[in-house]
Structures are given as structure tokens and as C-alpha cells.
Amino acid sequence: MEANDKLDRIIEARMKLKSRFDQKMANTPSLADDAPRGKGPTNRHGMPQVPVGQTVTAKWPVLDLGYQPHIPLDKWQLSVDGEVEAPIRLKWEDFMALPQVEDTSDFHCVTTWSRLDVPWVGVRFMDLAALVMPKASATHVMCYGFDGYSTNISLEEALKPDVLLVHTADGQPLTREHGGPLRMITPQLYAWKGAKWIKRIEFLNGNRLGFWEERGYSNTAYPWRNDRYS
Numbered sequence: 241m242e243a244n245d246k247l248d249r250i251i252e253a254r255m256k257l258k259s260r261f262d263q264k265m266a267n268t269p270s271l272a273d274d275a276p277r278g279k280g281p282t283n284r285h286g287m288p289q290v291p292v293g294q295t296v297t298a299k300w301p302v303l304d305l306g307y308q309p310h311i312p313l314d315k316w317q318l319s320v321d322g323e324v325e326a327p328i329r330l331k332w333e334d335f336m337a338l339p340q341v342e343d344t345s346d347f348h349c350v351t352t353w354s355r356l357d358v359p360w361v362g363v364r365f366m367d368l369a370a371l372v373m374p375k376a377s378a379t380h381v382m383c384y385g386f387d388g389y390s391t392n393i394s395l396e397e398a399l400k401p402d403v404l405l406v407h408t409a410d411g412q413p414l415t416r417e418h419g420g421p422l423r424m425i426t427p428q429l430y431a432w433k434g435a436k437w438i439k440r441i442e443f444l445n446g447n448r449l450g451f452w453e454e455r456g457y458s459n460t461a462y463p464w465r466n467d468r469y470s
């Protein structure tokens with residue numbers, strides 16, 4: 241009964257959030273561009289499978305800041321705070337008790353490789369957002385990694401249904417080098433928008449630049465516009 245109430249509340253909050261951002265989301269380039277650049281069959285959100293300037297790789301290269309933090313599950317915590325009604329701090333068990341989804345999506349790195357059809361398991365960003373209830377003033381989020389990394393993303397991008405916080409990839413627990421125990425993925429944006437070793441999601445009432453964005457990477461990061469650097 242209590243679990244059902246909780247689920248109902250999440251669903252209600254999620255529907256509210258969704259309706260707030262539906263129009264903005266539908267207008268984002270990866271859903272709305274009529275001349276997207278790339279090649280291959282059309283993917284599920286209507287874009288050519290391989291974005292302009294990308295090469296498909298079967299390998300999964302590793303990109304980091306030269307340091308791969310080790311976070312034991314019993315020490316792991318995720319804070320979701322900022323411009324929200326109900327900030328939370330989740331322990332691993334709390335996170336794993338949230339609705340888990342499986343999804344398969346593509347991973348496009350700004351350094352020109354793309355890894356297609358990666359099977360993921362995790363929690364939708366949208367569901368996590370519904371839990372904390374972003375204030376009307378919230379427009380963006382900053383995601384922080386345990387390694388000091390940060391990256392900013394608009395809510396109309398973050399709330400897309402393929403944006404997940406994942407703990408499993410290719411049927412295996414996410415390895416430390418790829419951001420385990422938990423990372424974010426942003427299949428409709430370049431992959432630097434997904435923080436590895438994620439520890440905090442801060443809702444913002446305006447845009448702010450993350451680690452690479454401060455160093456000349458694009459704010460928006462649209463793969464089908466070759467939108468790499470600003």
C-alpha cells in the first residue's frame with residue numbers, strides 16, 4: 241500500500257514535470273532538426289544513426305581526468321538538490337529501490353567515436369527528478385563526479401526518456417573505468433554530458449558551465465549539428 245502510494249506520487253510528479261517540458265523537449269535539435277547531419281538508417285528519435293564526423297567503434301575507449309575514483313558501495317551516496325522542493329541523499333540501496341529500466345542506446349564521444357546499441361540498466365533521470373520535484377525556477381542541472389568533474393545540461397535534454405543513471409552496461413556491472421558504480425548517459429548529446437562516478441545532481445535556476453564547457457566545449461553538444469566546441 242505504502243509502496244503503491246509512493247509510486248503514484250512519483251508518477252504524478254513525473255507527469256507534471258513532463259507537461260512542463262514537453263514543448264521545449266520536442267523542439268530540441270535531436271528531435272526537431274529537419275536537416276540533421278550524419279549517415280545510416282534513422283534512429284529511434286529520427287536522426288541518422290551515425291552523427292556527422294563520427295566513426296563507429298566496437299571498442300569502448302576510456303576518457304577521464306587522469307584519475308578513476310574508487311567508491312565502495314557502502315560509502316556511495318548521491319545527492320539531488322538545488323532548486324527543488326524535496327532534496328534527497330540516496331544510499332546505494334535507496335537508489336536500487338527506485339524503478340529500474342533497461343534501455344539500449346548509442347554513445348557518441350566528441351573525440352569522434354560512436355559506440356552503437358549499448359544495453360544499459362538504471363534509473364531514468366526523469367524519475368529521479370520527479371522524486372525531488374524541481375521548482376518552477378529550475379532550468380538546468382549541474383552533475384558532479386567523485387573525481388571533481390562537472391557538466392551542465394538543460395532540463396529539456398535531461399528529462400528525455402533515454403537519459404539514465406546507469407549501473408549496468410553490456411549485462412555487467414559498470415566497470416570503474418567507465419564510471420562505476422553509477423554514471424549518467426545522454427544518448428542524444430555528446431557523451432561528456434554524462435558524468436561518470438556521479439555523486440551530485442544540482443538543479444539550477446539558470447545555466448552555468450561545467451568542467452569542459454568552461455574550457456571551450458559546447459554548451460549544447462548536439463551530435464547531429466557537429467556542435468562540439470563553442
Ligand SMILES: Nc1nc2c(c(=O)[nH]1)N[C@H]1C(S)=C(S)[C@@H](COP(=O)(O)O)O[C@H]1N2
Pocket residue numbers: 300301302303304305349350384385386387389390417418419431432433434435436437438
Ligand atoms: N566524472 C567524469 N565524467 C566524465 C568524464 C570525466 O573525465 N569524469 N569524461 C567525459 C567524457 S569527455 C566522455 S567522452 C565520457 C567518456 O566515457 P567513457 O570513459 O566511459 O567512454 O565520459 C564523460 N564523463
Ligand SMILES: [Mo]
Pocket residue numbers: 303349350351431432
Ligand atoms: Mo569526451
